[in-house]
Amino acid sequence: MRKKRVIIGATSAIAEQCARLWVSDAAELTLVGRDLARLERQAADLRVRNPAVVIRVLTVDFMDASAISSLAEDVVQRSEGGIDSVLIAHGSLPDQGSCEKELVACRDALAINALSPVLFAEAFAGHFAVAGKGTLGLIGSVAGDRGRKSNYVYGAAKGLVDRYMEGLQHRFAASAVRAVLVKPGPTDTPMTAHLKAKGMKLADPGNVASAIVSGMARGSAVVYAPAKWRLIMLVIRHLPRMVFNRMDI
Amino acid sequence: MVMLSAWGKLGAFPHTVQYLSDREALRDVICGAPLKGLAQGMARSYGDVCLNPDGLLWNTCGLDRYIAFDEQTGLLRCEAGVLLRDIQRLMIPRGWILPVTPGTQLVTVGGAIANDVHGKNHHVLGSFGDQVRQLRLLRTDGELIDCGPDLRPDWFAASVGGLGLTGLIVEATLQLRPVAGPWIEAENVPYGNLNEFFELADGSEAAWEHTVSWIDCMCGGRGRGIFMRGNHAPKMDRPLPASRNLRVPFDPPFSMVNKLSLRPFNTAYFSLQKWRSGRSVVHYEPFFYPLDNILEWNRMYGPRGFFQYQSVVPRESGREAVSAMLREISRSGEGSFLAVLKTFGHREALGMMSFPRPGVTLALDFPNRGARSHKLFARLDAIVQEAGGRIYLAKDARMPREVFEAGYPRVQEFLQYKDPGISSGLSRRLMGV
Ligand SMILES: Cc1cc2nc3c(=O)[nH]c(=O)nc-3n(C[C@H](O)[C@H](O)[C@H](O)COP(=O)(O)OP(=O)(O)OC[C@H]3O[C@@H](n4cnc5c(N)ncnc54)[C@H](O)[C@@H]3O)c2cc1C
Ligand SMILES: NC(=O)c1ccc[n+]([C@@H]2O[C@H](COP(=O)([O-])OP(=O)(O)OC[C@H]3O[C@@H](n4cnc5c(N)ncnc54)[C@H](OP(=O)(O)O)[C@@H]3O)[C@@H](O)[C@H]2O)c1
Numbered sequence: 311m312r313k314k315r316v317i318i319g320a321t322s323a324i325a326e327q328c329a330r331l332w333v334s335d336a337a338e339l340t341l342v343g344r345d346l347a348r349l350e351r352q353a354a355d356l357r358v359r360n361p362a363v364v365i366r367v368l369t370v371d372f373m374d375a376s377a378i379s380s381l382a383e384d385v386v387q388r389s390e391g392g393i394d395s396v397l398i399a400h401g402s403l404p405d406q407g408s409c410e411k412e413l414v415a416c417r418d419a420l421a422i423n424a425l426s427p428v429l430f431a432e433a434f435a436g437h438f439a440v441a442g443k444g445t446l447g448l449i450g451s452v453a454g455d456r457g458r459k460s461n462y463v464y465g466a467a468k469g470l471v472d473r474y475m476e477g478l479q480h481r482f483a484a485s486a487v488r489a490v491l492v493k494p495g496p497t498d499t500p501m502t503a504h505l506k507a508k509g510m511k512l513a514d515p516g517n518v519a520s521a522i523v524s525g526m527a528r529g530s531a532v533v534y535a536p537a538k539w540r541l542i543m544l545v546i547r548h549l550p551r552m553v554f555n556r557m558d559i
Numbered sequence: 560m561v562m563l564s565a566w567g568k569l570g571a572f573p574h575t576v577q578y579l580s581d582r583e584a585l586r587d588v589i590c591g592a593p594l595k596g597l598a599q600g601m602a603r604s605y606g607d608v609c610l611n612p613d614g615l616l617w618n619t620c621g622l623d624r625y626i627a628f629d630e631q632t633g634l635l636r637c638e639a640g641v642l643l644r645d646i647q648r649l650m651i652p653r654g655w656i657l658p659v660t661p662g663t664q665l666v667t668v669g670g671a672i673a674n675d676v677h678g679k680n681h682h683v684l685g686s687f688g689d690q691v692r693q694l695r696l697l698r699t700d701g702e703l704i705d706c707g708p709d710l711r712p713d714w715f716a717a718s719v720g721g722l723g724l725t726g727l728i729v730e731a732t733l734q735l736r737p738v739a740g741p742w743i744e745a746e747n748v749p750y751g752n753l754n755e756f757f758e759l760a761d762g763s764e765a766a767w768e769h770t771v772s773w774i775d776c777m778c779g780g781r782g783r784g785i786f787m788r789g790n791h792a793p794k795m796d797r798p799l800p801a802s803r804n805l806r807v808p809f810d811p812p813f814s815m816v817n818k819l820s821l822r823p824f825n826t827a828y829f830s831l832q833k834w835r836s837g838r839s840v841v842h843y844e845p846f847f848y849p850l851d852n853i854l855e856w857n858r859m860y861g862p863r864g865f866f867q868y869q870s871v872v873p874r875e876s877g878r879e880a881v882s883a884m885l886r887e888i889s890r891s892g893e894g895s896f897l898a899v900l901k902t903f904g905h906r907e908a909l910g911m912m913s914f915p916r917p918g919v920t921l922a923l924d925f926p927n928r929g930a931r932s933h934k935l936f937a938r939l940d941a942i943v944q945e946a947g948g949r950i951y952l953a954k955d956a957r958m959p960r961e962v963f964e965a966g967y968p969r970v971q972e973f974l975q976y977k978d979p980g981i982s983s984g985l986s987r988r989l990m991g992v
Contacts, residue, residue: 348581351626352624358626358635506576507575507577
């Protein structure tokens, strides 16, 4: 069966790689973002890759709960027979220093990385609950596994979606709905361009996307991408506070 | 700042890298920059044509979106950072192929245009620039220039083979050609001397689209080797080869290619290929891009890196010149098993600074041995200059300015199109700008 898929924050580099993987055998892809022209450029690319897939683009205000709710309604209505999967990918890496100095930056970071993804997830979860099936993927981060001084506002937001997804998994445990939390490590995307320019080694977004696509196909609860981060974060999470607080990370 | 080197790994130089991704947001990056910049694709060029030491590099690999494809005409419009590999893998199953590709498909469309790269079928289709219908340049003053064979053709002639110096190529429209499938009917024919090579090359022009040869650079001016030719095969049902990647696993402390390894390797390779000669059907990837499965093979030359010396000399003087170069190389004991001899067809390239021209081209890798290598190159330069030839800028890291100016007589005309906000290691070394 060719699937009908929705991508929220579709212009993210990681999401774009997922779309390129999915487009080879999807029936429909709906790309949701805030910038219509960028979404159209991405849609054109995907149409060249596979002219047989129906590609739609939609924009919405990512902070507006009622707009998000009607967007989800609209997307589900338009896809005959409902949708099979949603990936919620948007996010923004704030400068921790700015978050400490200006509460506006702090609030915006929490809003786009925690609040907004949860609103989207909740909107689509409602439709999946009615359908009794569907896969909801959400991109968190290894940064959500333990708070640390260099990015704890971002980390706290990512930690919030972690707890949220745990709850969804509990809610849908007895049904065919799957909630998949993806936790990428540092990945080579525009979000981390400043790190790459300093020579930091970053994962390939194509590889991260493969892990997301296969994790969502399996319905895994938590996907670390690349997989080595599962072990690394296990260690980091279990470091005694005394040791951890002395580390400069 | 990061330290970056080109494919030849002759040295690592400090660069400030900016990663391009959204083609509508490029002005913010490249206009009004405090330093001079240069576009860089996959850095598959061997020397400083793709480097800008102490300056900016605009990495184009994130400009990798297709824009449109017309299934009727085969016209593909795409951003400049799309890899030739990705076009081939997407389009060949749909019955279209890039008409001209170099010996590696891990290069970008922008890089292929800026060096006006050639493939094994120059005698049939010319070079990469001949397949470009239109391109869009962004200049550092913010001006957008669309050009093509019939649209501002002077800008087109400057930018095809323009070494990245005329502006950032944002996107291009390429003419693909129909193809039945991924298979090539290939034939390998051993040759014992240069006369046989030229007979094979001339005799193959009419019936074979792709021709190239491996030459044993260790056997003197005689020139023995393996001539390889191929045509696109009709549709056939065959299992696709499994993809397999090897990687050179470590940086050897010295070059694995040296006097001790070279002669026995070449003799063994020649004998093996001679024994295996004849016809076969092969997949296009190993036929066109034999080294692409060995990741980072350039590390085998050790920490000092390597040069590639690729020249083209006119046919009239070609046989003598190639023979003289082979004698010099053989005598020096330098060289490598990566040695290619092939003829170009009877057409001038459209780019002002393009490398291909009617004649015969010899390309050889040389581990970097400092002064010894440079002495040999000076002797080869003299032969090339005497024969009226030129050296390929995509491979060069060392030629003297006189040799450059003799080989590229249109450089002054070209410089009128250069973007003042762009500069490369090569442009400073050879053009003084
Ligand atoms: C194994 C191997 C085999 C090869 N075989 C062949 C062959 O058979 N024939 C042949 O012709 N070449 C061959 N080459 C050379 C190679 O094809 C060229 O060097 C090619 O230009 C590399 O493309 P790139 O994307 O890596 O560009 P780079 O090396 O990164 O850049 C090359 C030039 O293109 C410019 N450039 C790149 N992108 C843009 C852009 N968007 N806008 C403006 N300028 C741009 C750069 O400024 C630079 O001047 C081979 C190289 C290797 C490693
Ligand atoms: N890259 C990493 O190292 C890394 C590591 C762990 C987790 N992640 C997570 O992976 C996900 C994808 O990130 P990426 O690396 O692919 O980054 P990216 O390419 O920078 O993409 C960020 C995406 O978020 C959208 N976005 C940001 N702020 C927004 C806002 N206020 N309103 C609407 N959309 C907004 C962007 O939209 P526009 O295109 O319109 O700007 C873009 O689609 C994010 O959730 C990120 O936190 C990334």
